[in-house]
Amino acid sequence: MSIDISPNPGRSAGRPREFDIDEALDKAITVFSEKGYHGTSISDLRDAMGLTAGSLYKAFKDKHAIFLASFDRYKQVRNALLDEELEKANNGRDGVYRMLAFYAEGAHGEGGRRGCLAVGTAVELAIFDDEAARRVERSMDRFETTFEALIRRGQEDGSINRSINPNATARLLLSVVQGLRVLGKTSPSREQTFSVVDVAMKLLD
Amino acid sequence: MSIDISPNPGRSAGRPREFDIDEALDKAITVFSEKGYHGTSISDLRDAMGLTAGSLYKAFKDKHAIFLASFDRYKQVRNALLDEELEKANNGRDGVYRMLAFYAEGAHGEGGRRGCLAVGTAVELAIFDDEAARRVERSMDRFETTFEALIRRGQEDGSINRSINPNATARLLLSVVQGLRVLGKTSPSREQTFSVVDVAMKLLD
DNA sequence: CATATTTGGAAACGATCATTTCCTAATGGG
DNA sequence: CCCATTAGGAAATGATCGTTTCCAAATATG
Numbered sequence: 358m359s360i361d362i363s364p365n366p367g368r369s370a371g372r373p374r375e376f377d378i379d380e381a382l383d384k385a386i387t388v389f390s391e392k393g394y395h396g397t398s399i400s401d402l403r404d405a406m407g408l409t410a411g412s413l414y415k416a417f418k419d420k421h422a423i424f425l426a427s428f429d430r431y432k433q434v435r436n437a438l439l440d441e442e443l444e445k446a447n448n449g450r451d452g453v454y455r456m457l458a459f460y461a462e463g464a465h466g467e468g469g470r471r472g473c474l475a476v477g478t479a480v481e482l483a484i485f486d487d488e489a490a491r492r493v494e495r496s497m498d499r500f501e502t503t504f505e506a507l508i509r510r511g512q513e514d515g516s517i518n519r520s521i522n523p524n525a526t527a528r529l530l531l532s533v534v535q536g537l538r539v540l541g542k543t544s545p546s547r548e549q550t551f552s553v554v555d556v557a558m559k560l561l562d
Numbered sequence: 563m564s565i566d567i568s569p570n571p572g573r574s575a576g577r578p579r580e581f582d583i584d585e586a587l588d589k590a591i592t593v594f595s596e597k598g599y600h601g602t603s604i605s606d607l608r609d610a611m612g613l614t615a616g617s618l619y620k621a622f623k624d625k626h627a628i629f630l631a632s633f634d635r636y637k638q639v640r641n642a643l644l645d646e647e648l649e650k651a652n653n654g655r656d657g658v659y660r661m662l663a664f665y666a667e668g669a670h671g672e673g674g675r676r677g678c679l680a681v682g683t684a685v686e687l688a689i690f691d692d693e694a695a696r697r698v699e700r701s702m703d704r705f706e707t708t709f710e711a712l713i714r715r716g717q718e719d720g721s722i723n724r725s726i727n728p729n730a731t732a733r734l735l736l737s738v739v740q741g742l743r744v745l746g747k748t749s750p751s752r753e754q755t756f757s758v759v760d761v762a763m764k765l766l767d
Numbered sequence: 768c769a770t771a772t773t774t775g776g777a778a779a780c781g782a783t784c785a786t787t788t789c790c791t792a793a794t795g796g797g
Numbered sequence: 798c799c800c801a802t803t804a805g806g807a808a809a810t811g812a813t814c815g816t817t818t819c820c821a822a823a824t825a826t827g
Contacts (some may be wrong), residue, residue, distance in 0.1 A: 369773080371774065372772080372822065372824050373774040373824060374775095393598065393600060393685075394601075395600035398815080399815055408775090408776095409775065409776045409777075410777095410815085410816080411777080415774060418624035419816075434657055454817075469581065470689050471689070476685060477733060479748065480598075480677060481682075483747040485596075490748060493747070493748055497745065497748065522761070525757040525758070525760065528754065528757060531740050531741070532744075533734065533738055533741055535741035535745060536744070539681055540684075540737060542695075543684065543698055543699045552727075553730070553737050556734040557734060560765065575794065576802040576804080577793040577794050578794060579803085579804065579805095580793095581806075603785080605784085614807075616788095620803075620805080625786090768827100770825100770827085771827100772815105772825080778819085779818075779819095779820085780817070781817105782816105783815100784812080785810100785812090785813100786809105787808105787809080788810085789806100789827085790806090790807090791804100791805095792803100793805095794801105794802085795801090795802085796800090796801085797798100797799090
């Protein structure tokens with residue numbers, strides 16, 4: 358008895374795709390972030406991704422699928438960067454600061470004007486698009502949970518006041534961070550953005 | 563020498579408009595808030611406002627003009643309600659709380675899911691639409707200035723800690739309030755929303 | 768080498784978009 | 798009382814939307 362092993366693993370029959378899906382999605386992320394879902398046309402995506410409409414529809418079911426794939430890719434990349442940053446944290450308080458600073462860094466200047474795809478999706482699609490709403494909610498939950506864990510860790514290692522409410526404070530920090538993304542659309546200075554972070558840190562004293 | 567007084571003041575020649583512009587704009591505000599600018603079609607507006615496309619284009623130059631008029635109307639109504647609420651404030655701290663509570667009230671439940679037109683405009687249009695961006699910026703500035711004035715007032719009347727930075731703290735409260743609007747799109751409970759307000763108030767101690 | 772399968776890419780599809788046109792209805796001014 | 802002016806409303810406009818079709822090119826399999 359023998360088991361078939363395909364000689365070229367992961368590659369199915371037929372002409373191979375000539376572009377990298379993740380690279381293409383990274384371009385789509387920029388367009389969707391800047392113009393939103395309804396503001397982005399297939400022509401926009403075709404131009405930005407350097408593909409023909411035909412190729413797009415070979416790789417994805419429809420525009421909505423391209424969007425969801427872009428969202429997932431965006432979260433995957435951003436979460437990986439955040440995790441990397443949080444590994445450097447010495448204690449709970451330092452972790453909270455690093456997380457706030459990570460978001461503040463993306464919320465000002467060019468990146469701030471481009472916008473956050475999660476915030477954009479929440480605002481534009483969450484009401485009527487259940488699949489988008491579920492993704493937004495999971496993203497927000499993740500942030501809230503991470504903030505709360507860092508606060509608890511800080512309360513244990515002595516870097517954060519033990520009398521504050523971890524969940525309520527985490528939720529406030531989550532609000533701050535989403536708010537910075539809204540304010541970032543009219544591009545405030547780096548200084549202004551980080552002054553908010555500094556004030557927020559006082560909640561941990 | 564005599565001065566001509568038109569017998570029917572404010573009414574020019576021609577068939578009179580059969581609908582009230584502000585009432586129509588209030589319907590448009592709901593549609594634009596829920597579906598965004600690009601997600602809203604003239605058909606959507608026609609249906610919601612109870613008008614024909616022809617009448618819409620008699621009253622407004624184009625879709626963009628309808629949107630800007632809706633935005634202006636939205637801000638006018640909301641600002642009037644906020645001013646009314648702030649007149650009840652006993653002191654600076656009470657004023658800050660009333661302002662946070664005013665926004666929190668609109669950010670949860672049905673209104674939260676519908677969304678804030680200013681936040682929606684910031685996220686969807688601020689990059690490429692200068693007229694929209696100017697309006698958003700003015701709206702944010704107004705909120706920040708109001709927060710800052712209330713903080714200074716509280717520092718004078720003794721209800722707010724004199725050592726906090728009024729401008730930086732005002733900007734943080736502005737972030738919180740915009741963030742609540744983003745989180746409100748996935749409709750958190752009234753309790754959750756107000757717990758954020760309570761934590762934010764600790765910054766004034 | 769032949770066949771099945773998939774992609775690339777241009778062209779075409781019907782639907783819907785924002786906007787205009789055209790006609791009738793209703794008003795104020797001369 | 799007529800004329801200029803504006804609104805109401807249905808129908809038509811060209812443009813663009815998202816999507817599909819069709820054919821040639823490129824691969825894996827037998």
